Amino acid sequence: MKxxxxxxxxxxxxxxxxxxxxxxxxxxxxxVADSPTVYQDSFLHQLEVARATxxxxxxxxxxxxxxxxxxxxxxxxxTFNEFTGGRGMAAIGTGNSAARGLGLAPATMAELxxxxxxxxxxWRGEPAAYSSTxxxxxxIPGTGFARTRPELLVAADGPRGTELAGRxxxxxxxxxxxxxxxxxxxxxxxxxxxxxxxxxVGPSASVRATKDEVRDDLGAMIVAMANRAFRGDLSDxxxxxxxxxxxxxxxxxxxYAFHADNSRPANLDVVTPALADYLIDxxxxxxxxxxxxxxxxxxxxxxxxxxxxxxxxADQAAALREITERLVALGRLPAPVAG
Numbered sequence: 636m637k638x639x640x641x642x643x644x645x646x647x648x649x650x651x652x653x654x655x656x657x658x659x660x661x662x663x664x665x666x667v668a669d670s671p672t673v674y675q676d677s678f679l680h681q682l683e684v685a686r687a688t689x690x691x692x693x694x695x696x697x698x699x700x701x702x703x704x705x706x707x708x709x710x711x712x713x714t715f716n717e718f719t720g721g722r723g724m725a726a727i728g729t730g731n732s733a734a735r736g737l738g739l740a741p742a743t744m745a746e747l748x749x750x751x752x753x754x755x756x757x758w759r760g761e762p763a764a765y766s767s768t769x770x771x772x773x774x775i776p777g778t779g780f781a782r783t784r785p786e787l788l789v790a791a792d793g794p795r796g797t798e799l800a801g802r803x804x805x806x807x808x809x810x811x812x813x814x815x816x817x818x819x820x821x822x823x824x825x826x827x828x829x830x831x832x833x834x835x836v837g838p839s840a841s842v843r844a845t846k847d848e849v850r851d852d853l854g855a856m857i858v859a860m861a862n863r864a865f866r867g868d869l870s871d872x873x874x875x876x877x878x879x880x881x882x883x884x885x886x887x888x889x890x891y892a893f894h895a896d897n898s899r900p901a902n903l904d905v906v907t908p909a910l911a912d913y914l915i916d917x918x919x920x921x922x923x924x925x926x927x928x929x930x931x932x933x934x935x936x937x938x939x940x941x942x943x944x945x946x947x948x949a950d951q952a953a954a955l956r957e958i959t960e961r962l963v964a965l966g967r968l969p970a971p972v973a974g
Contacts, residue, residue, distance in 0.1 A: 636931070637941040638962060639664030641696045641837070642951055644680035651687045652952045658688035660959045661968050664724050664835075666696025666943060672736035678711050685719045692724035696837075696943070697790040697808065699730030700750040701739050705765050706775050709757040713782035723785030726808040726835075727751065729796075742767060744795050751789065751803045758784045788835060794871045797824040806833035808943065812917045813838060813930070814873045815937060822938040833940040839919040840944040842927075842957045846912055849921045852954075856947020881910040920944070928965055 642653050644667050657665050665684055669677035677695045684693050693715075698708055708727070716723030727750075729741040742750065746767040753775060756763035762777035789800035792811025797820075800807035807825045811817065813836070822834050841852045874882065885906055906914070915921060920930050920942075934942060948954035962968040 636935045636939065636967070637663040637835075638967065639666060639692075639835070639941060639943040640840075640955055640958065641666035641668060641943060641945045642680075643668045643947065644675045644677055645951075646675070647680065647683055649951060650680045650683055653955055654684040654687045654691070656952060656955050656959065658691045660963075660971070662691055663941065664692040664694070664943060666694060666726065669695040669698045670736070671702075678715065681715060682718070685715070685722065690722075692722050692786070693719065694723055694725035694785065697726045697728040697731075699728055699734060699742065700747070700765075700767070701730040701734040701742055701769055702737060704770055704773065705750050705753040705763070706757060709754045709782070712754075712785050712787075713758055716785040717783040721783065721785075723783075724788075725785055726788045726790040727754075727804070728790030728808075740768060744799055747789070747796075748799055748803060751787070754787070755784075755803075758782045788833070792821075792872075794820070794824065797821045801825040801828045801832065804832075806835070806940075808835045808837060809939075810837040810945075812872055812874075813920075813934070814917060815933060817871070817873050818934070818937045818939070820871070826938070834938060835941040835943050836934055836939045837943040837945050839921075839947060840954075840958050841919060841921040841948075842961050843921060844923055846915050846921075849915050849919065850911060853919070853947050854949065856945070875913075878910060878913050881907045885910065924961065924964055927961055931965065931967065 639662055640657060642650060642665065644650055654665060667677045667680045667684065668674055677698070681693050681695065700708060712723055712725050729747050731741060734741045749765055753763040753765040757775050758781065760778045760780045760782070763775040765775065766772050787804045788806050788808040789796065789804045790808040790810060791797050791800055792809055797807055797809065801824055807821065809821050818836070825832050825834055839853055839856055841849045843849045843852045920927060931942065944958055946954050959968060963970050
């Protein structure tokens with residue numbers, strides 16, 4: 636099983652430091668959050684990651700086709716993939732914070748499917764049509780110029796999105812509950828059509844030993860976990876009724892101007908203590924070595940090819956060092972070379 640991590644692009648010095656730690660440790664993939672209402676530009680930070688590293692795959696986490704047209708996203712991804720000698724690896728979804736933060740509706744599943752098709756056609760140099768609420772009846776002209784295609788995962792946590800990931804792109808980036816029954820359904824939905832599509836899962840991560848300590852460690856990311864993982868139809872998430880009520884209240888009160896921002900944790904009071912505990916248990920890898928080992932072993936047994944740790948800590952470099960030490964202790968990453 637491969638490992639990656641997602642960084643919040645707050646400043647370039649932090650991005651460079653985190654990138655170098657991850658590259659040296661042997662992580663497969665570094666995602667850079669693409670939420671421009673809160674953070675700095677994802678794609679510029681990705682370029683700086685490429686400059687600071689040699690091996691790690693890099694891409695937006697998660698990009699979308701709501702505030703940017705497919706030709707813009709396609710050009711960015713292909714150009715970056717060429718600049719880095721094929722190290723591009725992106726996740727694309729309907730748009731959550733980036734769309735809702737602007738008062739725009741996320742893309743529908745049909746729009747996302749058409750958008751991925753438009754990206755593929757653009758990369759082949761073929762004409763493509765794309766129609767959505769934001770871009771009605773737009774067209775990309777055929778150029779005959781083939782571009783360097785990156786690896787592209789469809790980001791989804793619900794049943795319709797995971798079924799889509801079984802039809803288009805290279806696999807699934809799953810950001811939902813770690814409930815084993817739900818993950819089994821998601822993996823099956825991607826793999827039923829055969830092929831070599833991969834499944835990555837994106838939990839938050841903490842090495843803290845108690846839930847109180849995890850809440851302090853992750854801060855506003857606790858709220859963001861609920862916001863990103865529980866959207867749309869909740870009927871296939873195995874949520875207890877009382878937790879579903881808390882999730883719907885969170886939807887009503889969540890402020891996207893403060894999305895996952897530990898420096899301005901204005902959303903912390905929109906999550907009840909019961910929901911916070913549920914999120915830690917179901918959307919986070921946390922605790923001591925035994926708890927980590929059990930969770931990672933189960934994800935691997937369930938058919939996950941990779942784990943992308945979503946970091947939300949105030950000190951992201953320190954958090955990645957702690958996560959790396961834990962993975963090394965578990966034999967999941969190679970031990971650092973002495974000297």
